[in-house]
Amino acid sequence: MRELLYIPVIFGVSLEVYFILVILGTPSFFFWRWLFKKFIKADRKRIIITWLTTIFATPLIYVGICFLVIYAVTYYPNRDFDKQRWNTFKEKRYELSKDIIKSKILIGKSKTEVIKLLGTGQNLEGDDTWYYDLGVRPGLFNIDEAMLNIYFKNGKVEDVSKSH
Numbered sequence: 001m002r003e004l005l006y007i008p009v010i011f012g013v014s015l016e017v018y019f020i021l022v023i024l025g026t027p028s029f030f031f032w033r034w035l036f037k038k039f040i041k042a043d044r045k046r047i048i049i050t051w052l053t054t055i056f057a058t059p060l061i062y063v064g065i066c067f068l069v070i071y072a073v074t075y076y077p078n079r080d081f082d083k084q085r086w087n088t089f090k091e092k093r094y095e096l097s098k099d100i101i102k103s104k105i106l107i108g109k110s111k112t113e114v115i116k117l118l119g120t121g122q123n124l125e126g127d128d129t130w131y132y133d134l135g136v137r138p139g140l141f142n143i144d145e146a147m148l149n150i151y152f153k154n155g156k157v158e159d160v161s162k163s164h
Contacts (some may be wrong), residue, residue, distance in 0.1 A: 091135035
């Protein structure tokens with residue numbers, strides 16, 4: 001099968017990365033030139049330092065922007081468990097799940113106590129494993145809903161975990 005669009009790779013880096021670096025490097029160059037003009041009086045020295053700073057700083061700016069974008073896309077807050085928030089924002093229950101697991105607030109509770117705290121969900125009283133939808137956790141390729149898994153033994157919560 002033929003590729004629809006061939007993008008050449010130079011030194012292991014795709015050509016569009018070089019275009020992005022030129023786009024980022026242009027304002028970076030003018031910024032460094034403006035900054036160094038205030039502090040370095042010798043023209044030749046200022047030009048060399050400006051170019052070197054631009055060449056080394058631009059890839060760092062690019063990597064920083066990439067990390068910020070990835071962080072922004074995958075970030076979600078971890079909140080302390082709040083029954084009202086659990087019942088109101090069902091699509092954002094993943095924010096509360098870490099606290100439920102870490103604090104072990106469900107460990108040792110009976111099925112009736114779990115129902116009072118989390119609701120029934122789609123669970124049956126006779127089952128020893130209960131599941132609660134946590135919603136879709138933000139992320140770059142997340143499409144599956146996360147689940148809170150509650151395991152009972154002898155009618156009491158023995159373990160709580162999360163699955164994606």
